Structures are given as C-alpha cells and as structure tokens.
Amino acid sequence: MIQRVRYFIFLRDVFLLAISTFGGPQAHLAHFQKVLVQKRRYLSEEDLMEINSLCQILPGPASTQTLTAIGFKIGGPNLAYLTLLVWILPAVTLMTLAAVMMSNIQEKNWSLEFTRFIQPMAVGFVSYGAYAISLKTINTKTAIAVMIASAITSYVIQTPFIFPAILLVSGLITALKYKAQPKEEKTKLVIPWSNFTLWAGVLIFAAVLGGATKALPVKLFENFYRNGSLVFGGGQVLAPLLYTEFVEIKDYEGESKIKRLKSRIKSEYAPKPLHHPLSHNEFLSGYAVAQALPGPVFAFSAYIGALSSRDYGIGGEILGAFMSAMGIFLPGTFLIFFVIRFWDGLKRYRAVRASLEGITAASAGLVAASAVILFQPLENTFMNFAVTIATFALLAFTKLPSPYIVLGGLLLGIFVK
Secondary structure, eight states, X not given: OHHHHHHXXXXXXHHHHHTTOOSSHHHHHHHHIIIIIIISOSSOHHHHHHHHHHHHHSSSOHHHHXXXXXXXXXXXXXXXXXXXXXXXXXXXXXXXXHHHHHHHOTXXXXXXXXXXXXXXXXXXXXXXXXXXXXXXXOOSHHHHHHXXXXXXXXXXXXXXXXXXXXXXXXXXXXXXXXXXXXOOOOOOOOOOOHHHHHHHHHXXXXXXXXXXXOOHHHHHHHHHHHHHTTOOSOHHHHHHHHHHHHBOOOOOTTHHHHHHHHTTSOGGGSOOOOOOOBOHHHHHHHHHHHHHSSSOGGGHHHHHHHHHTGGGHHHHHHHHHHHHHHHHHHHHHHHHHHHHHHHHHHTTSHHHHHHHHHHHHHHHHHHHHHHHHHHTTSOOOHHHHHHHHHHHHHHHHOOOOHHHHHHHHHHHHHHOO
C-alpha cells in the first residue's frame, strides 16, 4: 500500500511537471532537479545527471526519456509507461485540439502575445539549471575544463550530432583517470536485448505494414517512429525534418527562417516526403503553439498527424494524432529502457565510473550554452532581461514553486503592454 501511494504521488508530480514545464529539454531538466531531486528526493543530483547524460547520447526526446527512466528506477516498467503517458498526454491533447481548430478555421490568426515572456523565463530556468547542476557536480579542475570546453564547442558548432559527440569525448577524457576509482567486485555483464529487439522489430514491422497496406495511420506511425529513432537534440532539431517531410515548399516571404532551420540538418538525413499535407502557415502556427505550451516539444507530432488526417473527419484527426505521437515517443523509450537495465552493472567498471565525471561536466556545459543560445533570438529589451534575471533569482533564492512562477509570467504578458 505504501508503495502504491508513493507511485501515485510520483505520477501526480509528473502531471504537475507536464502542465508547468516550458522551454524545452534544458529547462525541463531544471524543473526535474527542483521537484524530483530537491523537493521529493526520488533520486540524487548525480543520478539525475547520469540518466540525463545517457538520454543525451541516445536518439529521441531527452527530457521524456529522462523522466520515464526515473519512473523505471522507482517502480519498474509499469510505472515507467504510466509516467510516459502522464507526461505526454496534456501536450498531445492540446496540440490535437489546436490541429482540429486549425483545420476548421484556416484563416484564423492565433494571438500568442500573452506568452511573450515565456521564452525569457525559460532562459531563466535553463540558467538556474546550469548553475544548480555545476554547483553540485563540478568538483575538480578537469571537470571545470571539460564543462567550459563543452559549452564553447556546443555554442560554436550548433548541429544536433555534436551533443552525443561531446558527451562521448568528455567521458573518454576522464575515463583515463580510472585508477583513482576504487575497485569493485566485477560480475558478468548481462545485457538484456529484449527492448532493443522490440525497438528494431517495431521499426521493421511498421515499415513493412505501411508499405503493404498504404494505410495513412500506419504510414504516419512509421514515419514518426523512424524520425524518433534518428533525431538527436530535441524538438528544435525535429522541426526541419518534419518541415521537409510534411510541407509543400513554395516561395514564401518569411521562408528565410525555415531555410536557416533546415540548414541545421544535412539533406541526406531527411526521409523521403510523405505527401506534403500541410501548408507553410499551418506548420509555423502549430510550431509556435508547441513552443508556447508546457511539456515535451515532440508533442508537435500530434498536430501534424491530425492535420495530415483531416480528410477523414475528427475521428481520423484524433487517430492520426495518436499514431504520430506514439510513433515519435516510443523509439526513445524503448532505447532508454534497453540501456537502463544493464547500466548499474556497467558502472561497476572503473573506467565507466571515471567517465561519468566528464559526461556530467559536459552536460552542465551544454545546459549553460543552451541558455545563451535560447536568449539570442529574443529582442534585447529591458523586459526580457528583467524577466530572465527575475526568474533565475526566484528559483535560486526563494522556495516559490515553478508553476506559480510560470503563471506569473503569463499574467505579466496579459497585463503589461
């Protein structure tokens, strides 16, 4: 009974995170650290950073993988899948509703003016995350050097594949210090391949079934499952792939932003087009809504899936959204479940334990760099600077819960003109 109550409280915390965490995976990590580590103590700061670093190395939505892996450590696979469902459901539902509205009101101009302070607030959350993580995990000169080098590298080379490369190189650097680690009794490393087999099996089965049936829901699932198996770096990296896949490219006045976005992914990584069911304006409107909502940015897939199925009525839109969301979230979940099952055994090796210092330091550097990268597109106004600094200060020096801070930012956007 005590375990069930603890699981319920954990899922409640996950739901509150799902409706209050804005700003993408780096900002999500700061929320996880504040709620799951500081407030609830489900795991230690070191455990959170280890899991997050593993998820950065794997393809898929890093914050979703991190949260489901925490659920796995607390309560096994059943709690982990419930965690995934509770975490993605609010954002997927809202993006599906946005698609239904968009299909019925094509010419409606959505006003998101009240969310204009969410982005500078997200920078504040990310900055606090970098500060809190480095304060507790950076303890040596090597770690400081790795953190700074990682931050500079990820800022200068803004490509999705740089994230796993930085983490791997950083881990190799500190792995050379393995002799400083105490010896532990080694046991035979057993790797359960079931989840890896499941990931590969679903990928192949969906491709074969989609090719044989030509059914749109199956093709949507296969398309998003394939994308979710290849994408590193979060929703910002997913966007150009989806634009190439689902939008009919024409000459639009505002297309330069999309071209800059698409240039971050080399063309050879983009899959072949499905059938270009979205217009340029529909895509941009949906992406803006996804950025303004809490929870995983990968929920944008539900919006695209729903609009791709609009010819089949509301039922078809809901089915398209569901299949697309499951397609994008499942591969990363299968892969992190594959790795997390033998991670504790792998950590018994001194070189692996030594590598964690570099991986953790690199993660802190990536978060610090992301704060700068996130702030750069914003206007250099007094209010943006003030909101970012105020958010950081509230997180660092008060115990005000994150949802109240976000609510305050939304109210500020409504009343401050």
